[in-house]
Amino acid sequence: MNLHNPFTDLPAATALPVPASGEAVGTPAQQAFRAAVEQVESLRQRLREVRAEQADARRRYWQQVGPAAEAVVQARQALFAPLEEGLLLSYFSRLEHRQLQEVILGNARALQDRFGEDAADILRKYGPRRRVEDEDEPDSATSPPTPQPNSTLPPHEQAAAQARNRRKSKAEKAQLAAEQQAQAEQQALLANTKSLYRQLARTHHPDLERDPAIQQQKTALMQRITEAYEANDLYTLLQLLSEAAPADQADDTVLARYTQALHRQQTELKQELQALKFGENGFSGSSGKKREQELRQIKRHLRAEAEYLEHILRLVQEPEGLREVLRELASAGHDTV
Secondary structure, three states: OOOOOOHHHHHOOHOOOOOOOOOOOOOHHHHHHHHHHHHHHHHHHHHHHHHHHHHHHHHHHHHHHHHHHHHHHHHHHHHHHHHHHHHHOOOOOOHHHHHHHHHHHHHHHEEEEOOOOOOOOOOOHHHOOHHHHHHHHOOOOOOOOOEEEOOOOHHHHHHHHHHHHHHHOOHHHHHHHHHHHHHHHHHHOOOHHHHHHHHHHHHHHHHHHHHHHHHHHHHHHHHHHHHHHOOHHHHHHHHHHHOOOOOOHHHHHHHHHHHHHHHHHHHHHHHHHHHHHHHOOHHHHHHHOHHHHHHHHHHHHHHHHHHHHHHHHHHOHHHHHHHHHHHHHHOOOOOOO
């Protein structure tokens, strides 16, 4: 009787199948293109994750801070009426009238810049004419259009972003115009979906295949190609091209052009990722207990600010109290509350 001996009956190590070395498939242009597509997809996925993380952080942030911020906004808005009435009184000197205007302007800028409230009317009414024209009425012949804020942000954050955009200097606007032009050139390069569609159709059209099984596979693939083309989804077409790109030299030239465009897209995605993490509206600076401590501190400051503004509001109801507030601000070296 023959018994199985696991020590003697196993095949020798040299007899075991050896996996083939991971040789790169395709021409160098195809390999570079596939690598570029994978890197772009990785960055796009990371952007989706960061946006989701920040959306959740922003939601929690405004759930906790929103009520305290709204109290400050209401307190600042209530100051306008008595301050503007003070400008109509002969009780105050010309110097005090100018100081009152600075207080009104500072209050309006705080509402607009910190809380995203629309204070353009106040700024236009009391601000220096040249400054308001520079901020709100740029020369359309030399300045690029004001970029629109992210529509996913809360309304107050969108308004604050618009206010920051209006205050950009001419040099910043010129730089923005150059960046927009470069982006437009890239989009023009990547927007040629028709040539890419034709290239894929020549390779994968089922009518060019005689094998029924392969023809069925190509029919499903051609449907994906057509759907992506009709939706003007260039990225899906590029991914399909990376899966089975032809190897002739002319197509390598096309792939090299797309690869270059994808490299530029990688740079833009990295910049967008950095802006999301560390920009003005970024919410990735801290997390956990540290974030909770920051939120508690912000709420304490906002509550203290609201109490202070309510105290100021009570004082400015009468001319004597308003004059006292102006003197205290001047002695402290402050232009506004």
